[in-house]
Amino acid sequence: MQNNKYICTELDAGKRLDYILKSVFSEYSIRMVKRLCEQNAVSVNGKTQKASYKVKSHDILTVLEPKKTTDNQELHVITENEDFFLYEKEPFFHSEHQAGKNTLSCEFLVHTKISTDYILLNRLDFATSGILAFAKNQAAAIRWKTWQKEQKIEKKYFALVEGKITQNYSIKNKIITDTYKNVKVTEELGDRITQVRALGTGDACSLVDCTIYQGVRHQIRAHLSYLGYPLVGDTKYGAKTNDFTVLQSIQPLIPKEPPAKAAPSIPCGLDKYNKQGETFCLHHYELTCPEFSVFVMPPYFNSLTNPLQNTISANILASYYEE
Numbered sequence: 001m002q003n004n005k006y007i008c009t010e011l012d013a014g015k016r017l018d019y020i021l022k023s024v025f026s027e028y029s030i031r032m033v034k035r036l037c038e039q040n041a042v043s044v045n046g047k048t049q050k051a052s053y054k055v056k057s058h059d060i061l062t063v064l065e066p067k068k069t070t071d072n073q074e075l076h077v078i079t080e081n082e083d084f085f086l087y088e089k090e091p092f093f094h095s096e097h098q099a100g101k102n103t104l105s106c107e108f109l110v111h112t113k114i115s116t117d118y119i120l121l122n123r124l125d126f127a128t129s130g131i132l133a134f135a136k137n138q139a140a141a142i143r144w145k146t147w148q149k150e151q152k153i154e155k156k157y158f159a160l161v162e163g164k165i166t167q168n169y170s171i172k173n174k175i176i177t178d179t180y181k182n183v184k185v186t187e188e189l190g191d192r193i194t195q196v197r198a199l200g201t202g203d204a205c206s207l208v209d210c211t212i213y214q215g216v217r218h219q220i221r222a223h224l225s226y227l228g229y230p231l232v233g234d235t236k237y238g239a240k241t242n243d244f245t246v247l248q249s250i251q252p253l254i255p256k257e258p259p260a261k262a263a264p265s266i267p268c269g270l271d272k273y274n275k276q277g278e279t280f281c282l283h284h285y286e287l288t289c290p291e292f293s294v295f296v297m298p299p300y301f302n303s304l305t306n307p308l309q310n311t312i313s314a315n316i317l318a319s320y321y322e323e
Contacts, residue, residue, distance in 0.1 A: 008059040017042065017061070018051035025063065032116040035097065036063060075113055078294050083140035084133060085110070085118055086287070088296050091129040096120060106132055122155075125218065129299055130157070130284025147289050148214050154288040157210040157220055158199075158298060158312060160281035161229040162239055165206040169196040171223045175216050182236060183218045185226040192216050194223040200311050205232055207308065209315055220282065234280035285316065 006024045021033045021042065028036070036042050037051040043062045044053060055061070076088035087106055089095060094105035107120045118134040119141045135141035147153050174190030177183045195211040206229065210220045218237070224230060225237035233239055286295040295316050301309060 004063040006061045008055045008057055008061065010057045012055050012059075013057045014054055016051065017044065017049055017053040017055055020055055020061065021063065024061075029116045032111070035111075075109060078131065078296055079292075080136075081292065083136050083143075084292065085114070085136060086292075086294050087132045087134065088299075089124055089129055089132050089284075090299055091127055091283075094126060095123040095132055110134060122215075124284055125221070125282070127280050128157075128282045128284060131155075131287045131294060131296055133287065143291075144289070151213045152290055153213060154286075155212050155215065155284060156286040157212075158281075158283045158285055158315075159208050159210055159220065159224065160232045161206050161208055161224055162204065162232055163206060163229045164201045164204075165196070165198045165208055165229055166201065168198060169227055170194075171196070171227060173223070173226060175219060175222055177217050183216070183222050185222050192219055194220055196224070196227070199315060200308070207311060221280070231280040231282055239280070285312075 004025060006020070008020065012020055018030065018033045018037060021036075022028060022030050025033075033042075034051050037049070040048040041064045042049065043064070044055065044059050046060075046062075076090065078086040078088050080086060087110060089106050095107065097105050097107045097111075110118050110120075115136070118136055119138070121133040121135055121141065121144050122131075124130060124132065133144070135144055144153070170193065172189050172191075172193045174186045174188045175183050175192055176186060192214065193212070197209040197211075199207045199209055201207075208224075208229075210224070212219055221231055221234055221237045225234075230238040233241070235241070283298040285298065287293070297312070297316075301312065
């Protein structure tokens with residue numbers, strides 16, 4: 001780790017710590033400065049201080065730059081243009097930087113390896129894979145927020161759910177997000193819509209396509225559970241089991257394991273990712289907004305059977321032919 005030090009002058013007295021740091025260390029953006037303070041990587045006279053601390057003359061500021069722990073982590077870039085950067089998130093990986101924690105996240109990787117000025121625009125649950133969008137500047141971030149309010153951003157997901165879905169649904173029931181762990185779906189209609197399209201079924205499980213516009217935390221998981229079709233493995237929202245034994249009866253969807261092998265705890269190709277217990281199959285495969293449209297296959301696509309691969313591929317191609 002490398003230390004950067006600065007001794008405050010009389011002209012600095014009374015100013016915020018984050019302001020002084022940004023002024024002195026030009027390589028830091030204001031977002032990076034605040035993050036360093038959150039990570040207790042900034043000390044004043046040997047004691048960590050918050051970004052709002054008012055410095056005094058002769059204060060000794062020390063910035064302990066975090067050790068780069070991203071050397072062995074790949075950047076999964078989908079595409080980019082002048083204003084936006086599209087990134088592929090692996091399942092069982094955090095989207096957003098976790099303040100005060102030493103866990104890696106997609107946001108941290110992008111800020112460390114590309115630019116600290118990139119602004120994360122959407123978030124995916126820890127076990128969800130797929131598309132993350134970053135704005136390269138404030139003007140682009142503002143445009144994104146406007147599109148969201150006007151319902152001009154379409155997000156599509158593949159989901160494996162318990163039960164046999166043979167019809168399409170459009171659910172708009174209100175979601176209450178007061179509690180941290182789970183959200184609650186009420187009988188009242190709200191302003192968040194989830195469109196569910198049946199793609200294929202097995203004996204005890206179905207593949208569906210879910211479309212949302214302006215999402216809210218756990219929206220797809222909660223709405224599917226409300227319909228009676230929780231995500232496979234998502235015991236937080238009503239799945240019968242979190243060990244994916246239900247998938248053993250889905251010959252058209254998941255390859256059968258040879259008899260000599262024990263049943264996998266999570267689907268083929270996913271086990272190498274999971275480190276923290278939460279397991280379900282949800283993948284954000286397509287994002288469309290007024291300026292671009294991108295898609296990305298599930299990271300475990302090659303581990304799926306040919307019928308499921310064909311269904312997923314056909315679904316993506318169909319969306320482009322419809323445009």
